[in-house]
Amino acid sequence: MRKLALTGLLLGGLHLGCGGDGDLLSPRPPAPPAGVATLSGTITQSMTLDPALTYRIQGTTIVEDGATLTIPAGTLLLGDVDYSGSALIVRQGGRLVARGTADAPIVFTSSNPAGTRRRGDWGGVVLNGRSNCNFPSDECVGEGNSGPYGGTETDDDSGELSYVRIEYAGYEVSFGNELNGLTLNGVGSGTRLHHIQSHFGSDDGIEFFGGTVDLKYAYVTGASDDSFDYSTGWQGRGQFWAAQQDPHDADNGFEVDGNEEDFDAVPFTDPTIYNVTLVGKEAGTGSAGESSRGIIFRRGTAGMLYNAVILGFEKGFDVDNEETADRVQIRNSYVFGQESRSFEGAEDNETPDIDEEALWMTAGWDNVMDVDPMLADPFNLMMPDFRPFGGSPLTKGYAEPPADDGFFEAVDYIGAFAPGVPQWIEGWTTSEQG
Template sequence: MKLKNILQIASITAISFSLIHCPADSKKDNSAALAALALSSPSATTTVSADITGNTTWKGTVVLDGKTINVTNNSTLTIEAGTKIYGRAGSALFIHKGSKINAVGTATNPIVFTSSKTVGQRAPGDWGGVVIIGGGTNTRTGGQTEGANKTNYGGSGDNTDSSGSLKYVRVEFAGNEVSAGDELNGISSYTVGSGTSYEYVQVHRGLDDGFEFWGGAVTVKYALVTGGMDDDFDMDEGFLGKMQFLIGHKYPTSCGGTASSDPHGMEMDGSHNNGEASTTVTGLTSKPSVANFTLIGAGVTGGAGMRFREGMQGYFTSGLIYGFSKGNYMCNANAGTGQPTSPTVTNVLSETAQTASNTITCTSASLATAISSGSTLAALPITSAGSGTTDNCVFTTKPDYSTAASVGTPSASLKSDTNFNDAFFTDTQYYGGASSTNKWYEGWTEYVAK
């Protein structure tokens, strides 16, 4: 091997080490280290500061240079396995209607979107996040996306539309605040159709919601939200997606807690304005099918496990809810001119101590039954929440989200319920988002709080 190549490798190794092990008192981003990496190996780092209007591939190290990067003109952005994307303050990635993102990592080489700040100094809201705008349906004729880069969405589109795929992807420290109450989410999905899939995706330490869906019917499988500052999963405006194996794990105050006054595990709205009837598709309201989920609240203030309102419907089964100070469920009957708020909830277990805090003003008989007979959890229903509270939130011991043996099992398998007898769903017979034989989150996820 030539000396020049040896020196290049040594330089890259040293710089990469500095990106991971920067001094604790450094409050700057990694700009200098990233620039040095680019000089030592020009092909390894790409700085992006302009919109993408043609098919593009990202690999290696990518820096989003403080701007909203718009993917337009029916372009496809392909991101190779192992790519690291560092978002500087003010950065965000928008995939516009007609364009696609194909970000497919592996369990050993996930794709990571993260803060450009040094490890130990990162925080929720360091950069914007990923926004995908598809061609599906929505209860609005026209809405605008959150954030500074307002973009129109909505209408009666094609709910089988494809905006690409995300697989083995992490989105960390996102949620840049534009103004009070206006932050981007980790992954924002506007009218994203069922031709799009999210599998093995983690949103970690976001300032606002982990995943939020406005209409559409995107399919989601193996999704984890950790240390989020608001809702873990938010479904709105006629969302009709199918979802399985979901885990939401809020961090306690000692590890950052939450920023919102009502940080729910799931917050769900059927329509968009006090249950107003759909102005695009007659009778349209949010009606997802959600199976095998675990929601851990860690006692943070103001949050409920599941909040239903504005004509929300849908099917929810094989779930666990624990640790939410506001109660296991909140259900509001503000259906307005739209559909009634009436979700179908079966085989969902929740915390015994929170029963008195539940509010039921909707028309769901199954939810009333779930509250009266399913509030049986007297202890944390997962194997372990990890070591964050004892090691300064480093999580040297990572969480084990497999359902605790003491929880027991449902009396019948998932697909015995006709609402879930569908090719998308994996047949299971356990409560929660993971089991001792299905620890899908291992090996590619991150938990450190900063």
């Protein structure tokens, strides 16, 4: 990955100081065209971007400890494809404050022209915090050379992302060492994350490695690997998560792990999540082996998941490892797959002694299988409608979230979308493919 030594921000060829002139490479890069500014190198002093400008992220761009990068509503940022693995990485102690609005979202996308953008054009956005990690501290280092994370500051504050789109990201640094659309490494609960779309990334859409941060109103579309991935001791809360997968290139809706080397490592991955809609592919369409599993829980993870709809996956629900089966629960949820049998068979199961169908139908969990949840138009790739259709069973049998914790909102339905009202994805998200 190429990293520029240039510090701070170049604006029309003018260096706005976040370091001295001694930090500059020689010769100086060419000035960007009018209306375009450049973010590159290391940002060591707080700065606020100008929404009237378009910013090119060139190479590994780092917000250092003690600095806050503020991005106003409506700002457009382009991961520069001429610089290998361009990415925005916030170190421990740094902050990214990106507050968009429904009418003026903040968009991180590829610098390639519209219509020619592809997965992996650039690296994406990474936040590193000082909250949970269930590996030894010297091993809590982010993928994609994104730096150390983890600690004991569960309320650590890495800033805010709201009404933010991250498109065509997911650069592969080396095999198995990749950046995602949005990577959350040990991010603490003082960070605020809501109304975020990760769109057409080459790895996972949104991935948590440890941490205690909460996430609400999250939308992943077209991720070529997992839509949501959490592991390494993440213990936050989530509500209103939705994913629509590419029928020709996708893996799991949820991939959930504890610690891959020690299934009893603490803190356990142990979040509480309400109201999820995961959409794979319509029966008879797409490529075999894609959208393989709606949810896989493994490697000793714990956690509670309520009010989920798992629709259109070759296998809806998979649990590996006895430690996992003893700790994780999914309740008040629907699975409706590609086949009448929505679970791994013993011949395919990593842990054959676990009967996923029996686990799904645990008394008191109030789950349903092989009943159509009747979503309006969930497989439409350009204008999806994930709301329950008239007569849908999703308006009954839901779990009510805790009313007094300050995060969860009251619901009277299963899934991420309420019937009869506009979808929360309208106006600020995209369905464009390229």
